[in-house]
Amino acid sequence: MTEKIQESTNSEKRGRLMMKTWQAVKRLLPMTAIFGLILAGCGREDLSVLRPQGPAAESSLGLMKLSITIMVVVLLIVFSIAAYVIIRFRRKPGQQEIPKQVEGNFKLEVLWTVIPLILVVVLAVPTVKAVFAAGNDHANDKNAIKVKVTGHQFWWEFEYTDYGVKTAQDLVIPKGKDIAFELTTADVLHSFWVPSLSGKIDTNPAGTINRFSFSAPNEGVYRGKCAELCGPSHGLMEFKVKSVSEDAFKQWIASMKSPVAVLPEDPELAKTFKNQCLKCHAVGDQGLAVGPNLTGIGSREAIAGILLNDDTGVDGAPIEENLKTWLHDPQSVKPGNLMPNPKDLGLSDAEIDGIAAYLANYKLD
Numbered sequence: 001m002t003e004k005i006q007e008s009t010n011s012e013k014r015g016r017l018m019m020k021t022w023q024a025v026k027r028l029l030p031m032t033a034i035f036g037l038i039l040a041g042c043g044r045e046d047l048s049v050l051r052p053q054g055p056a057a058e059s060s061l062g063l064m065k066l067s068i069t070i071m072v073v074v075l076l077i078v079f080s081i082a083a084y085v086i087i088r089f090r091r092k093p094g095q096q097e098i099p100k101q102v103e104g105n106f107k108l109e110v111l112w113t114v115i116p117l118i119l120v121v122v123l124a125v126p127t128v129k130a131v132f133a134a135g136n137d138h139a140n141d142k143n144a145i146k147v148k149v150t151g152h153q154f155w156w157e158f159e160y161t162d163y164g165v166k167t168a169q170d171l172v173i174p175k176g177k178d179i180a181f182e183l184t185t186a187d188v189l190h191s192f193w194v195p196s197l198s199g200k201i202d203t204n205p206a207g208t209i210n211r212f213s214f215s216a217p218n219e220g221v222y223r224g225k226c227a228e229l230c231g232p233s234h235g236l237m238e239f240k241v242k243s244v245s246e247d248a249f250k251q252w253i254a255s256m257k258s259p260v261a262v263l264p265e266d267p268e269l270a271k272t273f274k275n276q277c278l279k280c281h282a283v284g285d286q287g288l289a290v291g292p293n294l295t296g297i298g299s300r301e302a303i304a305g306i307l308l309n310d311d312t313g314v315d316g317a318p319i320e321e322n323l324k325t326w327l328h329d330p331q332s333v334k335p336g337n338l339m340p341n342p343k344d345l346g347l348s349d350a351e352i353d354g355i356a357a358y359l360a361n362y363k364l365d
Ligand code: CUA
Pocket: 151, 152, 153, 154, 189, 190, 191, 226, 227, 228, 229, 230, 231, 233, 234, 235, 237
């Protein structure tokens, strides 16, 4: 009889324990799901600091690896000692006396002061070295390509001061060369960041200029982001860095400089384009570059920085389609941007489509 009662209380205990475990799991599930989702967002290949494509990003990753290695080693040692102590010095059944107290042990205190000091020095030396190396902004380097970056809500302007060339959204650079950046903003704080190439740098208002430099040894297209909350479309404030061969870069500068301001063929459309679009945008030497400069927009990687151009439709949509999406309703693509809706300017759907087609074919040679 007593055995039976014992058995039933035991199974009750087990049941309660299982219930508790299940409740804990249930509570953890949503958190695990949320972390899973957040971490999945880190998986975008071209936006990862874990795949460095240039010396500046490589040095950051090196520092990360060094500090994580040290942390893991410390963690393993401390946890092993803790586990050993917990098991080895457990209170035995019937043990009542207070164990021998060891506070103020001189040897131990020296040990756990000196070891962290050594670790801090091991971390500090390469960090200080990397910080000073990153501080070389190449501002006075004759061989560096000078680019003035201006952040706008929600797009990027790039001016090649030595060449008199201004563009937007696609930063074309020659591979292997140091690019000397001079950064500022036209409105609020932004932060210029190309994860696979470099660290972040703020763009400050009121004439404050920040400088930094990076280089891209390989050809390729790297995705850049704004890394400072700057308004409703902060998360959409993307740009591209296109690293090309030296010859291709020279060719690009030459075609940007030659006045390729071909207006739409249709005279009516050309008039509309001139009277409306060129009030804020520039093509070649015409128009005002208050908004993004549109010279050679047909050769760019994306429209509005985020609608990726891809004729195959695999990694985006054909450029003409993207231009239509943008021009028919800019606010739905990038909420809070300053571009007026062309329809509010009196443009018909046919005119908007015509301008999309014209811009899509406005390529650089
Ligand atoms: Cu600009 Cu965030």
